[in-house]
Amino acid sequence: AAGVIQSPRHLIKEKRETATLKCYPIPRHDTVYWYQQGPGQDPQFLISFYEKMQSDKGSIPDRFSAQQFSDYHSELNMSSLELGDSALYFCASKKLNSGVEEKLFFGSGTQLSVL
Amino acid sequence: KQEVTQIPAALSVPEGENLVLNCSFTDSAIYNLQWFRQDPGKGLTSLLLIQSSQREQTSGRLNASLDKSSGRSTLYIAASQPGDSATYLCAVHRGSTLGRLYFGRGTQLTVWP
Numbered sequence: 001a002a003g004v005i006q007s008p009r010h011l012i013k014e015k016r017e018t019a020t021l022k023c024y025p026i027p028r029h030d031t032v033y034w035y036q037q038g039p040g041q042d043p044q045f046l047i048s049f050y051e052k053m054q055s056d057k058g059s060i061p062d063r064f065s066a067q068q069f070s071d072y073h074s075e076l077n078m079s080s081l082e083l084g085d086s087a088l089y090f091c092a093s094k095k096l097n098s099g100v101e102e103k104l105f106f107g108s109g110t111q112l113s114v115l
Numbered sequence: 116k117q118e119v120t121q122i123p124a125a126l127s128v129p130e131g132e133n134l135v136l137n138c139s140f141t142d143s144a145i146y147n148l149q150w151f152r153q154d155p156g157k158g159l160t161s162l163l164l165i166q167s168s169q170r171e172q173t174s175g176r177l178n179a180s181l182d183k184s185s186g187r188s189t190l191y192i193a194a195s196q197p198g199d200s201a202t203y204l205c206a207v208h209r210g211s212t213l214g215r216l217y218f219g220r221g222t223q224l225t226v227w228p
Contacts (some may be wrong), residue, residue, distance in 0.1 A: 033215065042119075042204065042218040043159070056215050090158060104149065104208075104216060108158040 002026055004093050004107035012113045013081050021076040021110045025093030031055070032074040033104065034066060035090040043090060049074060050096060081114045088112075117142045121205055121219035128195055128226055136190040136222045138205030143183050146208040150179050150190050153202045153221065162203075163190070195226045 005024040013019050025032050031050045035043040045058035049068035060066070063081075068074045078085060092106045118141040128134055138148075147166045151159040163172045163179040165188070171180040178191040188205060202223045206216040 035216075042220045043206075043216075045215040045217075048215060058215060088156070092159075102147065103161045103164050105161065106151075106159040111156070 004091055004105050006089075006091050006107035006110050008110060009108065010111045010113075012115065014115055015081060015083065017081050017114075019078045019081060019112060021078070021089055021091075021112070023074045023076070023091030023093075023107060025072050025074070025091070026095075026105055029093035029095045029105075030072060031094050031096050032068055032072070033092040034060075034074070034076050035092065037088045037090060037109075039087075046076070078112075083114050086112060086114045117145075117207060117209055117217040119205060119207055119217050119219040121203075121222050123222055124220065125223040126225070128224075130195060130197060130226055130228050132195050132226075133191070133193050134195055134224075136192070136203050136205075136224070138188040138190070138219055140186045140188075140207045140217070142207075142209070143186055144209070145183065146214055148179075148181055148188050148208065149206045149216070150177075150188075151204040151206060153204055155202075159204065192224075195224075197226050197228050199226050200224055 007022045033048040034046040037043040046060040048056045052068045063079050066076045088109045090109045092104045094104050120139045122137045149164045150162045165172050165181040176193040181188045202221040204221040205219045
């Protein structure tokens with residue numbers, strides 16, 4: 001079965017550079033969430049989209065922006081990268097109002113290292 | 116703000132033991148609760164989802180219970196195996212179906228042969 005696809009798998013950037021992370025949800029899923037997980041930390045919610053509109057916003061820095069496109073894939077754009085942005089970034093998707101089971105399916109993540 | 120706490124932080128057991136992982140949350144206004152498994156450097160795999168109206172869910176050797184009024188959930192793993200070694204995360208889905216997940220820090224489980 002198709003899963004949530006994230007690219008790239010690993011990314012190394014220098015301070016003050018920009019990065020773009022991509023997320024391709026499971027087909028027919030209309031909701032996408034982005035999470036950031038620092039080393040040894042629990043995942044922190046960044047932002048979510050439903051039907052291409054932002055549905056919720058968490059602790060996402062102003063240097064970051066995200067959007068969901070017409071084909072439901074999403075991109076997280078990160079500018080002026082800082083050392084503290086080094087983390088595993090997860091994307092998750094689900095189909096809203098799909099019935100009793102509304103599990104959130106996670107991708108394998110993008111490991112971002114800022115040097 | 117929803118706070119999710121998991122106890123213990125780490126657990127090391129011999130193969131074959133039955134074990135219980137605990138999760139507590141501060142706000143009982145949840146939509147559902149999910150248990151995830153995370154292998155080192157990998158993504159999150161959903162194990163069980165319990166709707167707020169449900170009491171428990173079972174899948175194979177896993178059983179999760181939910182007591183919404185007391186803000187608690189437990190994950191029971193029967194006859195543990197070395198392949199069960201991973202970090203187990205509890206996450207509560209706040210409010211409505213569009214709500215975000217709040218995660219605990221996880222329980223790092225090691226099952227030795």
